[in-house]
Every structure is written in C-alpha cells, then in structure tokens.
Amino acid sequence: MKKLAILFMMVGILIVFPGVLQGQASLKELTLSERTIQDPMKSWTITFTQPINKGTLKKQNFLIKDDKKRQVKAKLSLSKDEKKVTITPESPYKKGVTYYLYIKGNVKSGSNAFLNEHTVLPFKIGAVPKESKNSSGKTTTNDKQPASSSGKTASSGSDSKSSSNASTSTSSKTPGKNLVKVQTKKHSHFDEISVQVSDYVTKVKAGSNEFEYKGNNLFVLYQPGLKSGEKITVKGYSMSGKVLETKEVVIP
Amino acid sequence: MKKLKGIGVAFILLLSILMPALNQSVSAAAAPRIDHTSPAANEQNVPIDTDIRIYFNSDIRGISSQYIKLFEKSNGTYYDFPIKTVKKDGEALHILPEKSLGFNKEYMVQFNGPAVDLLNGTYNQHLSYTFQTNYIDFYELMVVNEGRLMNMLDTYAPRQIKAFAPKRYINEISVIHKKTGSLKGDQASFNGITNIDINTKSEDVVNVHVDIMKDGKSLQKGYASKVTGTKASKNQFTFDIGFSNIPDFYDVRVTVLNNAQQTIDSKIIKFAAEDGKAITSFKESYKYKTAGNGYTFHELLSKESLFADLLAESMMQDIKVQVEDR
Known part of the structure; x- marks a missing residue:
C-alpha cells in the first residue's frame, strides 16, 4: 500500500513538473556534414575544452549506429587529461553503409555543465583519392578536402546554460571522386551537359563557360554550337578556386 | 420647243459646272477610318x-x-x-x-x-x-516539347519569334562561415556562425528570403533584413541574415520578392567550408548582358555567343517567348 502511494506521488510529480523528464531529451541535435573515411577500423576522438565528468563516459553517450539504427559495438577510452574521448569500433565498418557517431548532450564537464546539444557525425567508407589533372596539366592528388575539424567543448563552469559544443577530430583526409557523374543530352538547338559533383566542388566550368548550379550538387550547362564528337573539358573547382578534378566528355 | 432646248442647255451647263465639284466632294467625304x-x-x-x-x-x-x-x-x-x-x-x-x-x-x-x-x-x-501578352515557355519549346517549336516555325518566321530574358535583381551574394569549434587551440570554442549578405538593385525589391538547404531539404530559413544607414548604397539594397550551427557543406537559396510577394529573382549557390580554416568567406558577383532584354530567334540563331549568353545567364524556365504578327 505504501509502495502504491509512493508510485502515485512520483506520477503526480511528473504531471505537475513535466520538465523533470524533459531534461536532455529536448536538446537540439546538431548534425555535422558527412565525412568519408578510408580506414574501416577508424576510431574517432572527441576533444573537449574541459575535462569531462567521468560518470558520463558511457556507451549511451558516445555511440556509433548504422543506417538501420543498429548500434555498432565499440570501446571507449578517456585520455589522461580527461579531455579526449576515443571511440573505437570492435568490427570493421561496411562499405556502402552510412554510420552515425553520436555525442549525446548528457555528457557533463567536471563542473557538471551539460553540453547544450546532441551532436551527430555521419560518415562512411569512401574511395581512395584519385589523381586528377589540374588546369596546368600537372598531376595532383585531392588531399585538401575536409575531414578534420578540431573543435573543442567549451563550458562555462557553474553556469547551467553554458554553451558547449562537441565536434570530432580525425586525421583522415576524405575526398574521392569530385566530378561524380557527367552526362550530355542533345537538344535540337543546343547540348545539355550536367555534372553531379561531390560536396567539395563549388564551381564547374567548360572552358570559359560556367555551369549553372541547380542545387543538390548538380551543375548544368546549355551550350549551343557543339558538334557531334567534339571533346569538352569539364573542370570542378573548390571554393578557393583550386581545380579538384578534370574530366573530358565527348558530345554525342 | 425653244424654251425646252434652252432649259436642256442650261441643265447641261449646270451639270458641267457642278459635276467636278460633286466628284471632289465625294472623295473628300471618304470617312476617316x-x-x-x-x-x-x-x-x-x-x-x-x-x-x-x-x-x-x-x-x-x-x-x-x-x-x-x-x-x-x-x-x-x-x-x-x-x-x-x-x-x-x-x-x-x-x-x-x-x-x-x-x-x-x-x-x-x-x-x-x-x-x-x-x-x-x-x-x-x-x-x-x-x-x-501571353507567352510560351522557352524551356517547353526547347527541351520539353520541341515539336511545338517546329509548329511555331511553320507559322512564324524566326524574326517574328522573340525570347525575353528575365530581369535580374541580385548583384552579389557573400557568405562568411565560421565552423563550430575554436579559432585557436587554446581558445574556448563556440557555435558555428554564418553571415549572408545579399546586394540587390533597389527597383522593385521589397523582401529577400534565404534558405539554407542540404540534400534538397531546408535546414534553416528566414527573411534577410535591409541594412540601413551608411552601409546602404545608392540604387542598391543590402540585406543580411545570420544563422548558427549550419553544416559545413550546404546550398544557399536566395529569393527576391516584390511588394506583391512575387518572386522576381532567385539564385542558388553552393558553399563548402575550406579544410583547415575556421572561417571561410565567399563572394559571388553577377553581371548580365541579356537580363530584361528581348531577342528574336533570328538574332539568337545568327549570333551564337548571344544565344550562349542567354542560356548561361537565365534559367530556361524563366525565359518567355512571344510572337509578333505581320
């Protein structure tokens, strides 16, 4: 009878103070841009600006899931200064599957300040960077593209509203194919060249003609006066103007 | 009898005097029409x-x-x-x-x-x-239904068919994007911040809407606000908007609206934060040769560079086609 009364009291508290349960579940989720990795056993290191509360180093706070929401078995380790958490998979990642590294907002700093959001990092195994010719005809490797960002967690001590972010750091350098797919289509008065690009390509040109960006990594150029069998050189450029990949396309 | 002859002569004389005058008055009376x-x-x-x-x-x-x-x-x-x-x-x-x-x-x-x-x-x-002043879509004529163009050319000569490029209002888009994290190793980090400036013509422009897109979905959006005071230029408007915590790779879709809230210009640009840089800046300026102008199909066919400019500067769906009767 006494147990029943306690149960009713607890339920009552939850009804009157619903915020009790709200806690970290109501946090925003920050999804970082997808990374491409080459190492199927890649471990991820999350660096914080302050030592974390050891009690929050749990598998439910640092975890990896596949695209079917199945949790990947992984080991956690904490650095000596308690600022870095490393998560290592116990089995290799599969090709073609997108994985998600979760850092839950339940993680606390030594001064008990929570992160102010859940962080998700999608990643998958990608192709080894291919060599491509740049505009000057030299051969370059696309080793500049993103991957690592060395973000750290910040927390402002006793302030419960402390702003704190987690971001991942990794040594892997991504890219792979930058001009993913180049297609041509003939119309009666012009040719249509469409190029599907990677995340890193922000401009596409064929000679001095710039492609129109249509969104979703798709660039299109409508070009009159092209002859059947003519070769067109398509170049994909990074934000800084560097040629990431060059491809030749033959007009049908 | 003599009297009758006299009347006859007088009548003929009268007619000879009056007829030219009557003829003239007939031609002058051709009603204005x-x-x-x-x-x-x-x-x-x-x-x-x-x-x-x-x-x-x-x-x-x-x-x-x-x-x-x-x-x-x-x-x-x-x-x-x-x-x-x-x-x-x-x-x-x-x-x-x-x-x-x-x-x-x-x-x-x-x-x-x-x-x-x-x-x-x-x-x-x-x-x-x-x-x-109805129009036909250039895109429909050129891509979707090329048979319609052939039918049109059966009825009208290329000089009678005119393509109109849309007016453009966006002069420049600039993005400053700070990744989530610290600027230096020993600094505390803070959220990612992104500022987007849009410079437009002042004519007709009332609102500017910005969408941050990823994989075709809108992640964040909002109306940019007009910058007033010293930063405002003559015949131009500058609008700005800020976002936080957006990913490092995204599309920015800018839509310019008039006072009837109709879209009068739009642009999508692609942004990719640079590796190894905490802050990436990007600016794109636009200059158009064909915007707001009309060209006959004869002009477009006889000057390939003009045709190429028209196709490069405007979305085909925004080019409108009309015909002139002879």
Whole structure:
C-alpha cells in the first residue's frame, strides 16, 4: 500500500513538473556534414575544452549506429587529461553503409555543465583519392578536402546554460571522386551537359563557360554550337578556386 | 420647243459646272477610318516590348490625347495603364505607355471622343479593342516539347519569334562561415556562425528570403533584413541574415520578392567550408548582358555567343517567348 502511494506521488510529480523528464531529451541535435573515411577500423576522438565528468563516459553517450539504427559495438577510452574521448569500433565498418557517431548532450564537464546539444557525425567508407589533372596539366592528388575539424567543448563552469559544443577530430583526409557523374543530352538547338559533383566542388566550368548550379550538387550547362564528337573539358573547382578534378566528355 | 432646248442647255451647263465639284466632294467625304492596328484586335502572345500603332486611311493632322486611353486587365477589371506620350507618324498613331507591358496580361486600347484629326476629317468614333501578352515557355519549346517549336516555325518566321530574358535583381551574394569549434587551440570554442549578405538593385525589391538547404531539404530559413544607414548604397539594397550551427557543406537559396510577394529573382549557390580554416568567406558577383532584354530567334540563331549568353545567364524556365504578327 505504501509502495502504491509512493508510485502515485512520483506520477503526480511528473504531471505537475513535466520538465523533470524533459531534461536532455529536448536538446537540439546538431548534425555535422558527412565525412568519408578510408580506414574501416577508424576510431574517432572527441576533444573537449574541459575535462569531462567521468560518470558520463558511457556507451549511451558516445555511440556509433548504422543506417538501420543498429548500434555498432565499440570501446571507449578517456585520455589522461580527461579531455579526449576515443571511440573505437570492435568490427570493421561496411562499405556502402552510412554510420552515425553520436555525442549525446548528457555528457557533463567536471563542473557538471551539460553540453547544450546532441551532436551527430555521419560518415562512411569512401574511395581512395584519385589523381586528377589540374588546369596546368600537372598531376595532383585531392588531399585538401575536409575531414578534420578540431573543435573543442567549451563550458562555462557553474553556469547551467553554458554553451558547449562537441565536434570530432580525425586525421583522415576524405575526398574521392569530385566530378561524380557527367552526362550530355542533345537538344535540337543546343547540348545539355550536367555534372553531379561531390560536396567539395563549388564551381564547374567548360572552358570559359560556367555551369549553372541547380542545387543538390548538380551543375548544368546549355551550350549551343557543339558538334557531334567534339571533346569538352569539364573542370570542378573548390571554393578557393583550386581545380579538384578534370574530366573530358565527348558530345554525342 | 425653244424654251425646252434652252432649259436642256442650261441643265447641261449646270451639270458641267457642278459635276467636278460633286466628284471632289465625294472623295473628300471618304470617312476617316482605321486601316489596321498593330497589334491586331484579339491578338495573343503579343511581345511586351511591342509598339502600339493605329493606322488610319489618311495622314494625321492633330491628336487629342485626352480621348485616348490604355487599360490593363487585372482580376477581371480594366485599370488605367498610364500613357507616356501619343505621337503621330504619317498615317500612324503611336501610343507609348509609361512602363513596359507585363507578361500574361490583357490590354485594351480605347478612343472615347474626337481623338484624331485627319486630313480627311476628324475620327470621332468610339474605338475599343484588346490584345494579350501571353507567352510560351522557352524551356517547353526547347527541351520539353520541341515539336511545338517546329509548329511555331511553320507559322512564324524566326524574326517574328522573340525570347525575353528575365530581369535580374541580385548583384552579389557573400557568405562568411565560421565552423563550430575554436579559432585557436587554446581558445574556448563556440557555435558555428554564418553571415549572408545579399546586394540587390533597389527597383522593385521589397523582401529577400534565404534558405539554407542540404540534400534538397531546408535546414534553416528566414527573411534577410535591409541594412540601413551608411552601409546602404545608392540604387542598391543590402540585406543580411545570420544563422548558427549550419553544416559545413550546404546550398544557399536566395529569393527576391516584390511588394506583391512575387518572386522576381532567385539564385542558388553552393558553399563548402575550406579544410583547415575556421572561417571561410565567399563572394559571388553577377553581371548580365541579356537580363530584361528581348531577342528574336533570328538574332539568337545568327549570333551564337548571344544565344550562349542567354542560356548561361537565365534559367530556361524563366525565359518567355512571344510572337509578333505581320
């Protein structure tokens, strides 16, 4: 009878103070841009600006899931200064599957300040960077593209509203194919060249003609006066103007 | 008998005097009338830059422009469409509106009094005729339904078919993006911050909307606010907007709206934060050769670079096609 009364009291508290349960579940989720990795056993290191509360180093706070929401078995380790958490998979990642590294907002700093959001990092195994010719005809490797960002967690001590972010750091350098797919289509008065690009390509040109960006990594150029069998050189450029990949396309 | 002869001679003499005068008065009495109009009454797909001309059967001596009206139909009602000037050019009356005609509209030309004084008299009839400025999608003609273009070329010569590039309003888009994290190793980090500036023409522009897109979905969006004071330039507006915690790779879709909240220009740019840099800046400026202009198909076919510019500078779906009757 006494147990029943306690149960009713607890339920009552939850009804009157619903915020009790709200806690970290109501946090925003920050999804970082997808990374491409080459190492199927890649471990991820999350660096914080302050030592974390050891009690929050749990598998439910640092975890990896596949695209079917199945949790990947992984080991956690904490650095000596308690600022870095490393998560290592116990089995290799599969090709073609997108994985998600979760850092839950339940993680606390030594001064008990929570992160102010859940962080998700999608990643998958990608192709080894291919060599491509740049505009000057030299051969370059696309080793500049993103991957690592060395973000750290910040927390402002006793302030419960402390702003704190987690971001991942990794040594892997991504890219792979930058001009993913180049297609041509003939119309009666012009040719249509469409190029599907990677995340890193922000401009596409064929000679001095710039492609129109249509969104979703798709660039299109409508070009009159092209002859059947003519070769067109398509170049994909990074934000800084560097040629990431060059491809030749033959007009049908 | 003599008397009858005398009357006969007098009658013939009278006729010989009067006949030439009668003949003259017949020709002078040819009533002032309209020979034809351009565009013709009830004509469709009239180009928006068309000249409105009314041809009479005699030279024009004077115009009473207060009796000449032009109306634009909107939601079933005709509203006055201001006329800048009315000119005479031989037998033709030339009506010049204050601003360009709009696409997909119906216009009515009206005379409601002694509007035109001709050599053969005053044209004092009520006149009212309409024409429409409907258009055909360039994209439909060129890509979706090329058969329609062939049909059109059966009816009209390339010089009669006109393609109009849309007006453009966005001059420049610049993005400053700070990744989530610290600027230096020993600094505390803070959220990612992104600032987007949009510089536009001042004409017609009322609002600018910005969407941050990823994989075709809108992650964050909002109306940019107009920068006022010292940063504002003449004949230009600068709008700005800030976002936090957006990913490092995304699309920015900028939409410019007029006072009727209609989209008058839009642009999508792609952003990719640079590796190894906490802050990435990106600026893209736009200059157009063809924006707001109309070109006949003959011009486009005979000048390949012009055709290429038109295709490069405007979305094909935004190019409108109209035809001119001869």
